[in-house]
Amino acid sequence: MARVLGVDPGTGSMDILALDDSTMEVILEESIPRDMVTRDPGIVVRVIEKALPLDAVVAPSGYGLPTIRAQDASPEQIREASFIHRADEERGLRIVGLRRLMEMLRRSSLPAWFTPGVIHLPTVPPHRKAGRIDMGTADKVFTVAAALRQEVEDHGVEPSRARFIAVEAGMAYTAAIAVDSGMIVDGIGGTSGWWGFMGMGFMDAELAYALAHVKPSFSKSLLFTGGASTITGYKTPRELGEAYRRGDSQALAGVKMLVEAVRKDVASLLAVVGPVERIYVSGRLFSDETLGPLLVEGLEDMAASLSLGYRIERVRGLGARTKEAATGAALIASGLAGGRYRWLVDSLRLREASGGVFAHIHPRELGMELERAFTGGAPL
Secondary structure, X not given: OOEEEEXXXXXXXXXXXXXXXXXXXXXXXXXXXXXXXXXXXXXXXXXXXXXXOOOEEEOOOOOOOOOEEHHHOOHHHXXXXXXXXXXXXXXXXXXXXXXXXXXXXXHOOOOEEEOOOHHHOOOOOHHHHOOOOOOOOHHHHHHXXXXXXXXXXXXXXXXXHOOEEEEEXXXXXXXXXXXXXXXXEEXXXXXXXXXXXXXXXXXXXXXXXXXXXXXXXXXXXXXXXXXXXXXXXXXXXXXXXXXXXXXXXXXXXXXXXXXXXXXXXXXXXXXXXOOOOEEEEEOHHHHOOOHHHHHHHHHHHHHHHOOOOOXXXXXXXXXXXXOHHHHHHHXXXXXXXXXXXXXXXXXXXXXXXXXXXXXXXXXXXXXXXXXXXXXXXXXX
């Protein structure tokens, strides 16, 4: 079998989990604050090296790119998968640290792989990709992998018959992905769905037009505002939950926003895949002692009122300190190494991913202009 490692690039922390897929023993796990990674991306490489020898590493891939060994990726592909404009590069946003880490892995001898986001997958029909970039970043696919393992191993469902929705409510964004016949068929990314804890989710096109006038080069950091944290003033899910229990009116509104956002994301995907038996949930908000039960209750109430019949199940991670997506990344690494979870990579058809994040922007001239703008320049 295989010794493998996965890295989940969350907003609050970058989580690393290594396992032996023959015994499912966790070899190593680390959770590194994301600000530390931004200052010193090499810290992730050094942690990975502690787990050597390894047969495969699934690395952070930003918005994703076709499944490829890190050493075979081009600088242009890395820039597109972590696209930001020059002003944000100079501001030193967290995605700059991720890009530098990807470049380090490209130049390393580690058995690292970059993997796709939802937009790259052949199992998502082209008409659902039209005008989209973020249908679920590469790390959201990790969460789906962990949920698919659970669906097959815990519930005895054949991979080709697996149908469910996976929801991840993280520190910044909430995303949801639909699986049918063991394949990802649609996705609502953190910046293309409803509100998250920090982020506003999708942007009203009229707001985008107005911003282009008053802030023609607005920062990507703006996309991390406008969510429940912004409207309530509470900086962490725990603070929001405590204020909710006190009956604070702003907190009540913020929680209602988050509950409705998850329900709307799920309802949108049910319109595509139809009835599902399970909705898998994960992420920092679902782990919170106050917010988690409220989000689950909101989904259960929707199921009851609309006679939908699904059950809510937590995605189960293998680590004690790392998030569920790190487990999913390690499972994908097992599959890419030809190990125990090769069936999972085959079911999700990750090796058949293609294209870039701007490939479905229309008119095509606009998509090509965006690609030229964000893939040029020197590596950071």
